[in-house]
Amino acid sequence: MNGSIITEFVFLDFSCSRSAWFILLTLVLTCYITILLGNMLIMVTVWTEPKLFQCPMYLFLANLSLLDMTLGSVASPKLVTDLLNSGRTISFGGCMAQICSQHFFGGSEMFLLAVMAYDRYVAICHPLRYTTIMNRQHCFGLLIFCWIGGLIHGIFQVAVMALLPYCGANVLDNFYCDITQLIKLACSETYVDEILLIVSDGLLLVPSLLALLVSYAIILATICGRFGKDGSKALSTCSSHLTVVGLFFGPCIFVYLKPSSYSQVDKMASVFYMVVTPALNPLIYTLRNQEVKRAIGKLKNKCQCILVPQRE
Ligand SMILES: *[C@@H]1O[C@H](CO)[C@@H](O)[C@H](O)[C@H]1NC(C)=O
Numbered sequence: 001m002n003g004s005i006i007t008e009f010v011f012l013d014f015s016c017s018r019s020a021w022f023i024l025l026t027l028v029l030t031c032y033i034t035i036l037l038g039n040m041l042i043m044v045t046v047w048t049e050p051k052l053f054q055c056p057m058y059l060f061l062a063n064l065s066l067l068d069m070t071l072g073s074v075a076s077p078k079l080v081t082d083l084l085n086s087g088r089t090i091s092f093g094g095c096m097a098q099i100c101s102q103h104f105f106g107g108s109e110m111f112l113l114a115v116m117a118y119d120r121y122v123a124i125c126h127p128l129r130y131t132t133i134m135n136r137q138h139c140f141g142l143l144i145f146c147w148i149g150g151l152i153h154g155i156f157q158v159a160v161m162a163l164l165p166y167c168g169a170n171v172l173d174n175f176y177c178d179i180t181q182l183i184k185l186a187c188s189e190t191y192v193d194e195i196l197l198i199v200s201d202g203l204l205l206v207p208s209l210l211a212l213l214v215s216y217a218i219i220l221a222t223i224c225g226r227f228g229k230d231g232s233k234a235l236s237t238c239s240s241h242l243t244v245v246g247l248f249f250g251p252c253i254f255v256y257l258k259p260s261s262y263s264q265v266d267k268m269a270s271v272f273y274m275v276v277t278p279a280l281n282p283l284i285y286t287l288r289n290q291e292v293k294r295a296i297g298k299l300k301n302k303c304q305c306i307l308v309p310q311r312e
Contacts, residue, residue, distance in 0.1 A: 011088040031279040035072035038282030039065035049295040071105040072278035075176035095177040100158040108150025114208040117215035
């Protein structure tokens with residue numbers, strides 16, 4: 001094999017004008033700051049408010065925030081420094097670390113979204129049995145499943161990519177190490193690997209999506225049957241979650257499940273699900289969820305007490 005050892009990869013420029021560069025930089029920076037602060041705020045809110053901390057839905061939400069924070073950190077910091085400097089290389093190890101963490105956290109998030117849909121299904125369709133079904137142990141088990149499932153997925157993806165024979169071409173037309181791009185740099189036409197990865201992605205995507213769709217179909221049917229006209233109220237408890245699901249799966253499906261001609265549009269879709277979506281989730285939940293809003297208000301009061309010591 002004429003395989004040369006690749007020690008680093010080069011990211012191709014976003015071919016764009018100065019003003020587009022500035023807009024992109026501002027967008028990514030704003031999103032990243034929102035990712036860190038917004039998700040932190042949600043986690044702290046859930047942890048400090050006992051009423052929320054006892055409710056499985058908010059424990060899932062805090063876990064989702066943690067995942068969004070880590071997923072948002074896979075590509076954004078590197079993208080910001082790359083936009084500021086013109087050096088755009090990443091070491092082989094760094095590239096593999098990006099792949100592993102992207103698929104670990106992304107995979108876990110997919111599972112978690114499915115679990116959250118199941119949680120809403122139980123809450124709406126079996127309200128009387130909710131506390132027994134969603135007890136602490138059961139919740140914990142579901143969360144462990146999400147995290148371990150994502151980890152296995154990440155390790156599998158990175159193992160396949162690290163073992164591919166690379167020939168020397170090392171230019172990636174993206175801003176992070178994306179497997180659909182990386183696989184094209186392999187020497188041999190390794191259809192086997194491509195199939196392996198697609199199967200692995202499919203194993204994750206399809207069951208999660210099915211669980212989501214089935215949960216929501218049953219929820220919808222139940223709401224229509226049981227509540228009649230009041231259904232919209234019950235449905236609104238799911239609407240934030242549905243929005244988040246759409247934002248996560250939409251671009252993901254767009255990039256991974258279509259024929260592999262790569263374009264500027266795909267790159268934008270990648271920016272969307274690597275950078276924008278993790279920033280939108282906390283916004284959606286804090287702006288639309290009354291309980292979270294109330295708890296944040298309480299937290300604000302508590303902080304004021306700490307900052308401004310009250311006179312006795
Ligand atoms: C995730 O959920 C578990 C409980 O099931 C909880 O103990 C943990 O604190 C949560 N993680 C975060 C970051 O809130």
